[in-house]
Amino acid sequence: MDLEQTIAALLSKNEQLGQENDHLKLMLNVVKENRDLRARMQSFNNDNLDDVTACSPSGRKPSSLWQTTIDEGHFGKDLKQTKSKQEPRTSSPTDFNSFIQSSVHTDTSEKAKSLASPDRLLGEIAYQLDRRILSYVFQGHKRLYGFTLLNIPGKIVEVSTHPLTGMVDEGYRLHLTQRYADLMERLTQLGYETTLHPPFTEFIVNAYGILKERPGEYSPQAMDYNNPVLLRRLIVTTAPGKLQKDLLLVLTCLCNMAEKDRKPLLLW
Template sequence: MDLEQTVGALLSANEQLKQENDQLRSMLSVVKENIDLRARMQNLSNDTLEEVTVCAPSGRKPSSLWQTTIDERHFRKDLQQTKFKHEHRTSSPADFSSFIQSSVHIDRSEKEESHSCQADVPLEVKHRLLGEIAYQLDGRILSHVFQGHKRLYGFTLLNIPDKIIEVSTHPLTGQVDEGYRLHLQHRYADLMERLKEFGYKTALHPPFTEFIVNTYGILKDRPAENSPQAIDYNNPDFLRNLIITTAPRKLQKDLLLVLTCLSKVAKQDRKPLLLWK
């Protein structure tokens, strides 16, 4: 009976991994598609600008030609928005600056509701805040597992098992500290089990957060202590609304999950959401 249960559990785990791999492959496919789209749109924009510049005498732009160019651009933009709106995708591309403008559809009511609390936040900062949320969760997980290590350069969520082996092995003698290794493995497994309650998947969300950080970047400057920015950036409701109104729709579910996990870890640590060393 035990053998049957073990086989059943392994089959279930294998099916889950298969589904998560399919999601990752879909994400990679959309990334490639939108990189190609960006290149084509950039070439088209450059060709249009060159045509207008050549046709304008003495550096002046003919009003009729210029208006036609603007109208064509608006038409292409509307057409592209309609195309993305009706496509059923499972992920988003790596380039957010072009994709957000063409694929993210925000209802008028949502936009008006978010305007009052985010009016003073530049679009670039909003994008970087998305990356900061993912970056902060990764950092909190690493700090929890390797709590005795102040320098975590080269440590990522994807290489935690390898780093546990590395830091528990003496660099000169190769002797393994079995007790310390077991301690780290336990801390890692315990945290992953707690995050799993909120939907976190070890096979999916570590590469997802890495993708988000690489796509959006992180905040350049730390907000002044007790400033309005610091208060907003550490407010889960503000960040949740930011994700809903700024992130591509297909990324919102997992970004909201990442924010939930970050909020739970911060609450347990009794520290702000965003930490700077």
């Protein structure tokens, strides 16, 4: 009977992993389609500019304002309509109202669009949550090279085992295991899934990258990056629709951890 139950559990787990793998493949296709669309839009705009330059008596290209008008005239209206219809209502809890209201900036679509490297900022949000989780679990370790959310259990075993003698520090292993379990329980209450969101954030980082330059500690850019309302608007206006729900969940978890440790939203 025990063997049958084990087999049934394994089959169920295998089916779940298969569904999650299909979900990740779908998200990858969405990102690829989004990039292809942007490339086609850029090519279309370049062709239009070349035509106008050829017809211009002075032979000069039109101003950047005119180019923006072309972009908005052909694509802006449709994109805005699509986004307004598909914008999901977040299921994020309201426990973070005080945290969000403490932000010094207001939520505006135009300000979100003006943020530097918006695509990379999506990757940075995912990356920041990953590092935040790892830093919380392995609090005494300054260097986390080779640590990922997917290998936390193995790393707990590794760091609690003496590299030369092989002796296990049972107390330390229990301490790390408990910190990990407590954090996952807290994030799970927000909607975080331990089998889905670790590979999801890794996928987002690989797809979009992270910010190349760190903003100054007290610069306006740093304040924008630490504004959760502005980051939420960025996700809604920049990310493909099928990725928005999970990205908003990632941001909610990041807000929760920032509120608990009383540190800025994005840490460098």
